[in-house]
Amino acid sequence: MSEHRRAIVGHHDSSTRGTLASYVTGYIFSIYLTITAWLLVRNHLLQKTPLLILIILLALAQFMVQIFFFLHLGRERKPRWRLIVFFGMVAIVLILVIGSLWIMTTLRYRMTIPQMENYMNQQQGL
C-alpha cells in the first residue's frame, strides 16, 4: 500500500515546483537588484525624480524575478488559474493605489487654504 501510494505521489503535478537553478538564479538577481538600488540612493547618484523612477523600476524588476523564480508563476499547466487570479490582483491593486492617490491629491488641490480663500474672495457677494 505504502509503496503504491508513494509511486503515485511521485508523479503528481510538478509544474509549479522550483529547481535548484531557479532558486539560485532568483537569489543572485534579487541580491544584485537590492544592492544596486541601495547604492544608488546612498550615494545619491541621480537627481531626485529620475532616482525615484529608477528605484521603483528596480523594485518592479525584483518583483518579477521573485514571482517567476521563487513562486514559479507562469510555469503551471493550462488552464493557468494562478496567472488569471494574479492579473485580477494586479488590476485591483492598480485601481486602489492610483485611485487613492488621484482622489487625495486632487482633494488637497481643492481643499488647501489659499484656494479656498481665493474662492471666497471671488464670491464676495455671498
Next chain:
Amino acid sequence: MSMTAIVRTDDSKPLLGFWIYIMTDCVLFASLFATYAVLYQNTNGGPDGYQLFNLKSVLAETLVLLTSSFTCGLAMLAAHRGDRRQTILWFVITFLLGVTFLTLEATEFRHFVQMGDSWRRSGFLSAFFTLVGTHGLHITVGLSWMLIMLFEVIHKGLGRITIRRLTMLSMFWHFLDIIWIFIFTIVYLRGAIAP
C-alpha cells in the same frame, strides 16, 4: 482502487485556494501602501523618513529576509526529494533568519518609540507603523507556522499532506519577501532620498 482515486487527486486545488488567499493579502497591503503614500508628507512638525531611517540596518534586514526566502526554497527542494534531514536543516536556518529579521525590526521600532517618534507622533508615523507593523505581524505568523511544521516533519515525516502544507508555507514566506521589496523601496529608500 477507490483509494488510488483519492490519492491521485493532486494538490493543485488546495494550492490554488491558498494562492487566491495570498492575492487578497496583496490587496490588503496595497491599501496600506496607498495610505502611506497619501500620508507620508504629513509629519506634523515631527521627523520625516530622511531623519529617521538607518539605511545600513534596513539593508541588513532586506538581505536577511531575502536569504531566508532562498533557504526556504532549498528546504522545499529537499522536501520534494523526500530528504527529511535536509528539509529540517533548511527550515531551521530559514526560521533563524526570520527571527533575526524580526529582531532587527523590533529594535528599530523600539528605538523610534524611545525617541518619542511612535505612531502617535504624526500621520506619517501612523501610516509607517501600520504598514511595516502589519508585515512584521505576518512574519510572526509565518514563523509560528514554521515552528509547527518543523514539529510535524520531525514527528510524521514527509507525507503528502505535510508536503502540501510545507508548499503553502513556502508560498506565504516568498510572498512576504515580495511585499518587503516594496516596503524597502517605497518606505525606506524613498524616505532616504534627500528632500
